[in-house]
Amino acid sequence: MRRQDTISGRRRRKAVWLALMTVLIGMYLLFPLVWMALSSFQDERVLQSRPPRVLLTPDIFTLDHYNFLLTGRMPETGIMVQAMYTMSGTYVLPSVVNSLVIAVTVTLGNLILGIPAAHAFARVRFRGNRTLFMALFATRLLPALSIVVPMFIIVSRIGLLDTKLALMVIYLAITLPFTLWLLRGYFAHVPRELEEAARVDGAGRFTVLWRIVLPVAKPGLIASAVFAFMLSYGEFPFALILTQSLASRTMPALMAGIGYYGSSRGMVAAASVLSFAPPLVLAALFRRQLIDGLTQRFE
Template sequence: MTTYIASRAFRRQAGLWAATLVMLVFILGPILWMLDSSFQGETELLTRPSHLLPQQPTIANFNYIFTGAVPQGLNVRGTLRSRISQEAREVPAALENSAIIALTVALVNVALGALAAYTFARLKFRGKSLVFNFLLGTRLLPAIAVAIPYYAIVSALGLLDSYLGLILVYLTFSLPFTIWFLRDYIISLPIDIEEAAQIDGCSRLQLLLRIVLPLAAPGLAAAGAFAFMSSYNEFLFALLLTQTISSQTLPVILSSVATNPDASLALIATSVVLAMVPPLLFAIAFQRFLTRGLVAALGKG
């Protein structure tokens, strides 16, 4: 009997490990393949059978994107082959635009979202449920349904092809989620500390700044991460509201690189790898807060 139980437990554990391995391959496989391809020259990348690891690792693809120095495999007899991707040269500028816009949206979300969330979580006022439900209802609208109205509004304000135009549009989509998320997080916090502070003479603003926000730091980090990623990855409005590289974001430039039928596959892979760097750094920097914030909000929401 004991042997049967042990065997059953072993099979269950082995099944879990096998499922985990399959998921890791499914999730990390494409990422590792892009990373591997970015360090290969075009000639080696097109060799069949493909190499699991680069036989002649090179940073020429990165060098071209940042400096314009043409990789040797794409320079034939002193002339450029058609497989060179001129759009890839715009990746650094687009990366900067995306980082600035996404960080701004994340910071504004945390600042305004925390104020609104605390109001909905702790204060009582007429029409509170109606306003909160209206905010949540705006998230049910598909982006494409409001694309033309938003374009008309941004155009009328003279904010086309600007950071501010994109930031304002992204805030209308991300703020309702941030308010809902932080409201549930603040509700889950013990109110006894706030009541004790009020007895000692703390105002509502002091309560928020000195007690609630420090306790809600994991939730703030998680909300900021959601706002950052939604803005960083957004494509529709970035394509609709921008025309030049002065404000075009990374998804727009990546689509230009990837849809070029003559594009270098190695440069496409390199562009994708560069696009993954800011979210990865953001996740590493706030990993501890993100985990705690998500567990607390989803577990108690």
């Protein structure tokens, strides 16, 4: 009897402790994001006052920042606020579109090139398979800043500065190794017998890949697509150096130059919320596949 009491007591203490840790971890991970979201709806005068207001009460709530970013319309009140909406603010939406176009193209490229390659790496035994795979993966270790200068020279020499094409090709190359690594893991977990049975029936390698492997490895396809999208949507150093005009800037390159001191904090916060929307929506839609991919559950 007594022993049971101590066990249930220990359980309760553990439950309390776990709840406490959950709250702490949740706050640590989420507070900066919540703070950004709240700021984006706050009146500029409130944002630039002490102490900061955390609760979003009706008297400080405003849609001015979003209104400006989405329509370019200045708020009617407050000359001070108008002056703080910087010109680059009107390029936020175009830059998000630029990044979306690039990221979607790169994602498709990853699947088109990555699927057959990963399957061959997973299934075909040939000399140097592992070495080649590791060599490809090793390119991920190279810091962007190590090749950004020659890249700038090469890209400007062939006249591709300020174009999406240059960034697409570069992003394809820097995302592919991870895609290959992830997909190879998923493909290796597809039961070999399934593939062999189909091949005995006379199906070619590509048919087997298309008809048998891909349907089974669908979570892996989704995960690697989302990862490739996120990486190319948020890439910064190459975008910074290879896009010079405001109109050609991708989201990260534009946002990096936005909101220096004296510009509207609310505008920057709202721009951040808008720019975060695409990867956020993807993460929410495909959370299962993402978490499985990150925890390497390749089933």
